[in-house]
Amino acid sequence: MAAPGLQFTLVDASSFASIPAPARPGARCQTCDYWERLDGRREPPETAAAAAHDLKRSRLLSGTRIAGAYAMLAHADETTVGYAQFGPISAYPRAQSIRDRYPQLPASPAPWVITCLQVVPGTDGRDGIGQELLDAVCDELDRRGITAVEAYPEGVPDAWLPSPGPAAIYEASGFTHVAGDDRYPVYRRELTGEGSEADWTDILRRTQPKDEDEGWPMPPAPRRDDDDLFRLPPAPQRRNPFGDD
Numbered sequence: 001m002a003a004p005g006l007q008f009t010l011v012d013a014s015s016f017a018s019i020p021a022p023a024r025p026g027a028r029c030q031t032c033d034y035w036e037r038l039d040g041r042r043e044p045p046e047t048a049a050a051a052a053h054d055l056k057r058s059r060l061l062s063g064t065r066i067a068g069a070y071a072m073l074a075h076a077d078e079t080t081v082g083y084a085q086f087g088p089i090s091a092y093p094r095a096q097s098i099r100d101r102y103p104q105l106p107a108s109p110a111p112w113v114i115t116c117l118q119v120v121p122g123t124d125g126r127d128g129i130g131q132e133l134l135d136a137v138c139d140e141l142d143r144r145g146i147t148a149v150e151a152y153p154e155g156v157p158d159a160w161l162p163s164p165g166p167a168a169i170y171e172a173s174g175f176t177h178v179a180g181d182d183r184y185p186v187y188r189r190e191l192t193g194e195g196s197e198a199d200w201t202d203i204l205r206r207t208q209p210k211d212e213d214e215g216w217p218m219p220p221a222p223r224r225d226d227d228d229l230f231r232l233p234p235a236p237q238r239r240n241p242f243g244d245d
Contacts, residue, residue: 010073
């Protein structure tokens with residue numbers, strides 16, 4: 001059972017510092033770029049920590065002007081007890097690398113992904129808080145008009161240790177195991193998008209520069225010849241996206 005009085009807020013510039021530490025020892029969410037880079041790290045960098053901190057905050061808040069931040073906090077009795085990170089799959093190359101392993105997954109529409117779901121260790125009702133936080137994230141994505149969301153919880157003895165959190169919580173929140181084995185699964189939940197408060201026309205309107213800006217609309221990218229328009233580049237050889245463990 002989750003804690004009474006549980007509340008959820010999107011991360012903003014003032015609450016970024018209050019993101020709690022994840023279960024993984026030494027990791028720090030305010031500088032982690034594990035999902036944003038294939039060679040990313042969960043631990044703070046030995047140098048340029050301030051720059052990494054500012055970059056992470058900028059990434060999480062990059063969608064605010066269009067639809068909302070890419071992170072959510074859970075609060076119980078005015079104490080921050082949980083954290084979730086999410087966003088379009090284009091924002092998280094490691095998630096795309098994982099997904100590329102499973103060609104049977106639907107190619108369209110491109111899903112949003114939940115990369116991190118963490119509740120402070122030792123918190124009463126930890127699993128319940130995790131499920132309510134996950135449900136709150138899905139409700140938020142539904143409001144934004146997202147129709148599919150995926151997550152990649154690793155199957156390990158301590159299910160909270162990897163950043164996505166336990167697979168059992170995704171199952172309890174209506175996610176289905178759609179690809180991969182128990183060690184490296186893909187969980188997916190279909191959303192309705194019916195709660196969307198803004199359609200794509202509205203999003204484009206809000207992001208369009210002023211009329212006097214000659215940069216709108218943007219010109220098409222140059223191409224070598226007519227045959228190149230829909231030609232994809234060869235698939236890169238990727239490292240194991242889950243690490244070398």
